[in-house]
Amino acid sequence: MKTDDDTARRLYRLMVTTRALDAEATVMQRQGIIPGYAPLKGQEAAQIGSGAALDLARDFAFPTYREMGVAVAMGVDLIGYFASHHGSWHGGLYDPLASRFAPINAVVAGSVLHAMGWAKGEKLSHGTGVSLAYFGDGASSQGDVHEAMNFAGVDDLPVIFFCQNNGWAISLPTERQVAGGSVAARAAGYGLAAEVIDGNDVVEVFEATNRALQRARSGGGATVIEAMTYRVGPHSTSDDPGRYRSIGEEQSWALLDPIDRLAQQLRAAGADDAFFESARTDARETVETVRTGLVDMTDRPLTELFDFVFTNPTPRLLEQRDAYLSNAYLSNEYASEATHG
Amino acid sequence: MADITFTLPDLGEGLLDATVLEWLVAPGDFVERGAAMVEVETTKSTVELPSPRTGVIAALHVDEGGVAEVGSPLVSFAADDDQAGIVGTVPADEVPVRRVRLTIPED
Amino acid sequence: MAETLSMQAAINTALDEILTADDRALVFGEDVGTLGGVFRVTDGLAAKHGSDRVFDTPLAESAIIGMSIGLAIHGFRPIPEIQFDGFAYPAMNQLITQLARMTYRSRGALPMPVTLRLPSFGGIRAPEHHGESLEAIFAHVPGLKVAVPSNPSDAYSLLKQCVADPDPVIFMEPKSRYWHKAEFGQPAEAAARIEAELPIGVSRVVRPGRHVTLVAWGAMVARCIQVAELAAEDGVDVEVLDLRWLKPLDVAGISASVGHTRRAVVVHEAPLSAGLGAEISALITENCFDSLRAPVQRVAGFDVAYPAGPLEDHYIPSVDRILAAVQRTLEYRRG
Numbered sequence: 001m002k003t004d005d006d007t008a009r010r011l012y013r014l015m016v017t018t019r020a021l022d023a024e025a026t027v028m029q030r031q032g033i034i035p036g037y038a039p040l041k042g043q044e045a046a047q048i049g050s051g052a053a054l055d056l057a058r059d060f061a062f063p064t065y066r067e068m069g070v071a072v073a074m075g076v077d078l079i080g081y082f083a084s085h086h087g088s089w090h091g092g093l094y095d096p097l098a099s100r101f102a103p104i105n106a107v108v109a110g111s112v113l114h115a116m117g118w119a120k121g122e123k124l125s126h127g128t129g130v131s132l133a134y135f136g137d138g139a140s141s142q143g144d145v146h147e148a149m150n151f152a153g154v155d156d157l158p159v160i161f162f163c164q165n166n167g168w169a170i171s172l173p174t175e176r177q178v179a180g181g182s183v184a185a186r187a188a189g190y191g192l193a194a195e196v197i198d199g200n201d202v203v204e205v206f207e208a209t210n211r212a213l214q215r216a217r218s219g220g221g222a223t224v225i226e227a228m229t230y231r232v233g234p235h236s237t238s239d240d241p242g243r244y245r246s247i248g249e250e251q252s253w254a255l256l257d258p259i260d261r262l263a264q265q266l267r268a269a270g271a272d273d274a275f276f277e278s279a280r281t282d283a284r285e286t287v288e289t290v291r292t293g294l295v296d297m298t299d300r301p302l303t304e305l306f307d308f309v310f311t312n313p314t315p316r317l318l319e320q321r322d323a324y325l326s327n328a329y330l331s332n333e334y335a336s337e338a339t340h341g
Numbered sequence: 342m343a344d345i346t347f348t349l350p351d352l353g354e355g356l357l358d359a360t361v362l363e364w365l366v367a368p369g370d371f372v373e374r375g376a377a378m379v380e381v382e383t384t385k386s387t388v389e390l391p392s393p394r395t396g397v398i399a400a401l402h403v404d405e406g407g408v409a410e411v412g413s414p415l416v417s418f419a420a421d422d423d424q425a426g427i428v429g430t431v432p433a434d435e436v437p438v439r440r441v442r443l444t445i446p447e448d
Numbered sequence: 449m450a451e452t453l454s455m456q457a458a459i460n461t462a463l464d465e466i467l468t469a470d471d472r473a474l475v476f477g478e479d480v481g482t483l484g485g486v487f488r489v490t491d492g493l494a495a496k497h498g499s500d501r502v503f504d505t506p507l508a509e510s511a512i513i514g515m516s517i518g519l520a521i522h523g524f525r526p527i528p529e530i531q532f533d534g535f536a537y538p539a540m541n542q543l544i545t546q547l548a549r550m551t552y553r554s555r556g557a558l559p560m561p562v563t564l565r566l567p568s569f570g571g572i573r574a575p576e577h578h579g580e581s582l583e584a585i586f587a588h589v590p591g592l593k594v595a596v597p598s599n600p601s602d603a604y605s606l607l608k609q610c611v612a613d614p615d616p617v618i619f620m621e622p623k624s625r626y627w628h629k630a631e632f633g634q635p636a637e638a639a640a641r642i643e644a645e646l647p648i649g650v651s652r653v654v655r656p657g658r659h660v661t662l663v664a665w666g667a668m669v670a671r672c673i674q675v676a677e678l679a680a681e682d683g684v685d686v687e688v689l690d691l692r693w694l695k696p697l698d699v700a701g702i703s704a705s706v707g708h709t710r711r712a713v714v715v716h717e718a719p720l721s722a723g724l725g726a727e728i729s730a731l732i733t734e735n736c737f738d739s740l741r742a743p744v745q746r747v748a749g750f751d752v753a754y755p756a757g758p759l760e761d762h763y764i765p766s767v768d769r770i771l772a773a774v775q776r777t778l779e780y781r782r783g
Contacts, residue, residue: 060521091553102521103553107545113511114546117518124474124500125522144542147511154506308552309590311559311614314649314696345492427479427486429572431627437674441771443682446659446778448710448741 003203005269011052011202012266013279015044015259018069020283021078022233024291025068025085029237033294034086038066042200042232045258046164048073049205050132050227053213054100058129060118062102062111067134076101078286079293086294089304109135109142112161116148119159119222130216132160132209138169140183149224153190158216160209161192161224164199166231167253171244184226192222199227200258203265230256344399344417349409350390352383358410359383361403366416370398378416381409394418453632455625456489458600459565462607463490463527467497470525473611475502477512477529477565486531487567487626509535513542516562517550525561527611533568533620534577540585547616548591563610563617568596569666569717570760571624579754581718583665586618587695587727593617594694598654598669600630602692609648622666649696653705657687660711660774663702663728665691668715668765675770686774694724702728703735710741711777715765720748742780745773 003011018040025037040047047069054061054074063070071081071094080094084104091103105111115133122129139145140163152159163183167174175181187194193215197208205227212223230253234241241250263276306313306321323329352359359381366372366379378392399419403409453461466473475490475497481504484491494502505512509530516526530536536543543564550560570579586594595610595617597603603621610617646652654669655676662672669690676686689705691698706712712732714725725746732744747765755763 089555091555093555096554096557097521103550103558105546105553107541110514110541110546113514113542114518114521116511117515117520118522119518120515121519121522121524124524131518144510144514147506147508148514150506150508151511151515304555308554308556310593311551311556312648314593316696316699345495428578429574429623432571432624434628437671437678437767439678439767439771441768441775443679443684443771443775444778445683446711446741 003206005266007206008203008262008266008269009271009275011048011206012259012262013282014048014052014073015069015202015262016279017283017286018044018048018072019259020280020287021068021072021290024287025082026233026237028291028294033291034082036087037085037237038235039233039237040066040069040231042230042253042257043164043166044069045202045205045262046162046199046227046229049202050134050160050162050209050225053206053209054132055129055213056100058127059132059213060100060102060115060129061132061134062115062118063104063134064108064111064136064139065104065106066136067104070134071099071101074099074101078290079297082290082294083297086297088297088300109139109144111135112139112142112148113144113151115159115161116152116157119152119157119216120155122158123155128158128217130158130160130213132162134162134164136169137163137165137167137174137177137183138172139163140186141177146186149187149190149192149222152222153192156219156221159222160212160216161187161222162209163224163226164229165226166199166229168231168235168241168245170235170239173245182226184224187224190222192224193220194224194226196226196228199229200256200261202258202262229258344419345394345396346402346414346417347393348412349381349415351411352381352388353385356383356385356411358408360408361405362387363405364401365389366392366398366401368398368400372396372398451632452629453600454627454629455597455600455603455621456487456627458604458632459489459607459621460491460493462604463493464496466527466608466611467493467501470611471501472523472525473501473527474519474524475527475529476505476515478505478507478531480504480529485529487623489565489567489621489626490529509539510542513539513547513562513564516564517542517546517560520550520560520562521558525611527563527565529565529567531567532574532578533566533580533582536564536566536580536582537577543586543592544589548589551615552591559614560616561611561614563607563613563619565607565619565621567623567626568620569622569624570754570764571667571717573757573760574623576754576756579760581716581749581754583618583620583694583716584718584722584724584727587697587724591616592695593648594620595692596620596622596665596694597692598622598625598664598666598690600628600632602652602690604632606692613648620666624667625670628670646692649693649698651689651691651693651698651701653687653701654690655686655688657685658709659685659687660713660777661687661689661702661705661709662713662715662770662774663689663691663705664715665694666717668717671765671767672715672770675767675774678767678771679774684774684778697728697731699731699735702731706732706736707739710736710739711774712736712740713745713747713770713773713777715747715770717749717764719751720746721751723748742777745776747773 051070051073083093115131396418481494729744
């Protein structure tokens, strides 16, 4: 499949927006607007190229906690997305079903099995949708990734295991993380298709994801995509990469910047200054909207502390909620009455 | 428990059916896996089919003299509901032995 | 007309009816399909309902639970089995960090109507990690519910309630009671009976008495009924309360029973320390302090790894250990 010029321009705009939001998130952390953030700078192509390939009418993505670019590509409510980093709600405030984007998941590799299970459901429903599991080189060490790939192989499930190999799992480099040096190589053991791709080339990521989607839709089963990329920034806003890697290494990856690379290609294909300026303007507008949304974000209503533990809550939980919300717990009578019924 | 049903297997190349000559078991019988279960006649020969399973016969689906098609139900076994699992043993219902005696409270 | 049925057959009947009534229900796990489960609980279900509805999975418990979560997000109603209690340990991460929290994390957008069937508890001379009692671990986790049947009728109706509930429930099947037959209505009657069944979280007095309440669940209910019969020989009238649900706990039911007997002994197979006996004892103290004639007693497994062979008879609360605890409540005098 050849990616046309309009698509390339769309991918470029999404990457520029993602880069601007990512930078702003770190700024907001330094300004005390959000308590913490996991930057993705350098990984925009891997995230936009894969997320933009999904069909929101039938596919479903399962992110970790560093997939803001995928959220941008899939049109997720970004204020709702950043609500997780804002500390308002673990998992975010967006609607995961409407967004086709599962709640942000803080457990490394935890959601990879969910993508496999969703794919099982899609196969049982005779649908043509595909699930896409995001995970990193660090998560690839978790048993859940292997169990998910094995189940997917046994059942020929329509799932894409999308590994962003960004070189570092906090302080541990890939060569100390992944035996054999490749996550994609493991696919052979499960009978899955696999591709190692340049994760900093958004067009290559987009096309590889489309190939995997097509394979899954036509009954060809799961694919492991290992997108080789680089986490240019720290693991999180409280991490200091200077303790474990060199400036030289970081600078060598800067030369492979995914946005610069696509910009050169677009310019060569005829994109003019007005296009680049409009991409920057759109990004600034999105940043402003998200920033304003987060600055204005109020605490969740206290009742939500209790409201979503169960769909059908237990009497004891309701009693704890009612006593706390009504301040009844301050009364001496509460202790002897509260636990009745 | 749901009964477990077995269908008539293909007894030779391309056979479509077989005639039941004689049932050697009846509903309620306990049969061992491999024991002679039914005599059937095909266009090629008369053969005795062994029981595919150990258990109690729940139903015979073809009368003697009737024709069973390959793949159609032949016999059902009642699912056994008191056999042990793959590990462990069924505990016996024993009358407990006691040493402790009680005193009636005053109230 | 009533017939007798074993618990394994009662659960099989419930699963069969659930699969027939709800085409979103799925039964899966290790060896549950062709084999019919290592305890034959799913016997015949795959043949009847097809391998899309009842299927074998590879041998990986974490994936069985993770798959259940993905299926629930897709809109299915998964009824996974983990083959033995001790095999739940490899799935604990998915159970606790994912299944129990997905509804909360998604703010209710992703309900998790998952019923995990878990053959549990000891008493069958099984190998290591085939006799564990994990109920306190599960009951401690926000977002999980826990149900434990003690007899075939309850196993049937409780399982149907668990599957109908929109939340994750751990359904702990007392495997030492799988083969014990008890009176059970015909399936049609039983299906009608479910309408009149006790609501979620309600216990049942299985033997009324006036001197002391034995609080139990699972296989310990039958043992406590034995104790009650022995106590009657001495003229002591023992009430046996079958909790049925360990989360939610029936605080009102426990309080009502102990409120009139004024003495309580909690009996469980799980190790004593930080077990549910502590929770129930605390609830009784909070709610029945003025009525109590004696401190609440606990009879439990010892704080040891679940033992092998004949040692399990010493580990599991015996009638003598329970009787001795009853006697402690009877002879207690305020000092």
